[in-house]
Amino acid sequence: MLQLKIKKTAIICVMAVGFFNHAYAQKKYPYQDPKTPVEDRVKDLLSRMTLEEKVRQMDMYKGEFFKEKEDFSKSKSDAKIGNLGIGAIHDIYPRSAKMINDLQSEVIKKNKWGIPALIMCEMLHGYLDDGSTAFPMNIGLGATWDTNLMHKVGGVIGTEARAHGVHFGLGPNLDVGREPRWGRVAETFGEDVYLIGEMGTAMIKGMQGDDLRSDRSIIAEPKHFAVHGIPEGGANSSPVLVGERSVRQDFLPSFEKAFKKGGALGTMCAYSELDGIPCAANHWLLTDVLRKEWGFKGIVVSDLGAIKYLQVTHYVASSPKESIREAVSAGVDMQFYDFTNEFWQTSIIELVNEKKLTMEQIDRAAGGVLRLKFLLGLFENPYTDKNLIKERFHTKENQDVALEAAHKSIVLLKNENNILPLKKDIKTIAVIGPNANASRLGGYAVKNKVGTTVLEGVQQVLGKNANVLYEEGVPLIVKGQIIPSKYLFTPDESQNGLKGEYFNNRKVEGTPALTRIDNQLEFDWPWSPGDGVTDDDFSIRWTGYIKSDKSFDGWLGLSSDDGIRMWIDDQLVIDNWTKGATSMVTTPKNIEAGKKYKVRIEMWEGGWGARAHLRWNLEKVNFQPAIDIAKKADVAIVVLGESNELVEENRDVASLDLHGMQQELIEAIQKTGTPVVCVLLNGRPLSTNWISENIPAVVEGWFPGESGGKAVADVLFGDYNPGGRLPITVPKSVGQLPIYYNQKPSAIHRYVAESEHPLYTFGYGLSYTKFEYSNLKINSAEIKTDGELKVTVDVKNTGNVDGDEVVQLYVHDIYSSVTTPEKTLKGFKRLNIKKGETATVEFKLTADELSLWNREMKRVVEPGDFEVMVGGNSVDVLKVNFKVLN
16 A cells, blocks of 8 residues: 555656646746847846856866767766756767757756756867868968958858857967967967957857857857966966056957957966966956956856966965855856866855855856857757758868868978979979878867878879888987886886876875786876876876896986976986976986886876876987988978977977977988978977078978878979968077067167077068069058058069968057057958059058057057058068157
8 A cells, every 4th residue: 555655656746747847848938038138038047046056057067977988878967967957068079969969958858947058169270079170270370361261260160060069169279479489389370469369350250150049150269368378488377477558458459359359258267377366366357357348248267277276386275165266256157177066066155155256256157158058049959950960071161171271371481592383293202201291280189180291292292203202210209119018027026017006196195096007108198097096186106127138228218298207226317297298308328138227207197188108219210211212312302390299288398499300300311412392390480590591492381280281282382372471480599589570679689699580580471473562552641549541552463473462561659658569560461463463452550550558558549650561571561651640
């Protein structure tokens, strides 16, 4: 009888739930009506939600919580979704419409108000997941100086992402890249805030489209807010010590344009401190400027771990909970894996109950997330069509845009005696170098994508008409060889390998969470290194012996992500404990056959992937095969540069010279007497002084995307006339830093043993044709402070081939109340001009271009004399003067 009563009760409960859902589905609250204004929908929904439900909207979840391999996992997701809904999910990269639709259905069904999840993914220069269209690295996109192209690139990224049910893209990067040692300079569009603002805004408009409800549109999240691109010493996340005027004049305009003209609805706060205040806790930046001055209605997301850093790196908060309070109070709306989801949400709820956070602040943050979901139309259509991935993913049209971007990103730096373009009737050609047959896509690139290499591009262009020879010559990073397990022994010498002790802290202390024998040290971990070990904030100690059966005089080396150090026979020989060893740090060692060497290695990991490699150089580098093929060839193409192991997040450098033995390689090839063309594939400007002096042709290809090798070959053999221009100054040495084209007049580079001039200037780039400038005119010699000036110039292609020219306009405020540069970019246009033809180019200068922040920290146009300069680079210009009157 009792059992029967229980069953009846269960039936009644099920019926009640079913009735509630039916009643909910039928009832129309104002927030459910798509005809109701978005702000009213946000206000109505917030008024119905509990604190717990609101705080859930402020949280980001890892995609791994919701899927098993590539399928939606109900059992895994049930543990996370509960009945409160989900704010956002990152790192999920749906491979099918079914997977993401099943997930959205479950999220919507499991929360009272039917709120869908916001799906976020990386897409800096292409939607990150497998098979997407891979565009050139952003510094290469900056070199195109082509806003129309950037709009198309953004459109492809948005279309491919939204087809997968993704709504929010982490990018573009609008940092002003004035520090080339910084590994993230490759993510920027260059060193100039106007160029960055124009290019970034065009990309954002392409990503977001005309209507966010479109199945081709996503929300763009420009980053890193703000002034992240000039860290002290070029070290990622290091302090930025500039005043408010410099911040407003030189760094914020790109973001302001992105939000006010581009309509961007997301941003990511920077890790770094700005004038002593960490950006993640900077109320002036995130509230006063971003929201009150600019009217930003989107959301501010923490950079990964930036809130946690308030305590553990910046020491401005005494606890994790206090870090959360400071960040949310300042204007951060959503964490990015800073803390566990449970700790983040519980802490915010406690802070509200303790009256340390207000409901107004919670409504700002949760309301911002809901606003995006309404604007995206997710309450009306949270699902993606099952056919969109097939129809719109990596289409021929998208690939054509990638090739166009690669073509336009290439900068011709030198072409002595017009050695380029090469003739296609060459009999034998040598393609040499560590980047010659390597796919170099750069950081945050499409997963597992392999782009066309320069070698493949040359083979495609020449076909069977030439004998194409290839040798790597030298590895890009001389990493030596993995030490095999048979040469490693545990401390008791009973097994091969090293004893590994894994700790859930950064200090290699306490009781290990995991102890095991690692056969060899060649690890790359995206998350946890083993059972029971946390994803981040762990440390490891390896102990044992090295014993070789061969003698050699060479080195032992380590590579890591964060800190690492090594003792040999109890002597500390490598100490990179503070910042790691991103390439390979070595210690000389004469290894005797059969001798036992005691080894202890310790490392710590702070966040976002870990690496630990132990190697030796048993085998030495040999240039001879490369020299041999160069001697046989009619011309040698030597392809040098970097990879994302050398220039990426946390890949900062102390030298801008070519890494490793690349310089020795090209010198050896040049000594053969065979004509040499140098191609650079890199993410930062490199001080290639010897190459610039001694090699007749130099091509800057950056990281050119999936079609990069084809694009480079097209330029080398004249199928495409290069028109890219440098978006960043190329220094002769790090001793010249900082060096950028629009430094203040008092920044004079006078050195005892170094030139004051850079290797290549901002805006520079050659062509296979020549352009002549004339008839620079203005429509008035005088304008009012709120007036508009029209500037025209004639540009004639005086050469024998059609070509692209980038017409650049600079302004000089001759005398002003605060110091200003002698020239600042305020306009540019890339256009194709047929041989023999003349194009008349028009620019308009308004208060936006002529204003400054005066001594009272007001943005004004000051009366006085101005100079306009127009030319094909920042040095060779025509000039005309005008006056601004009150």
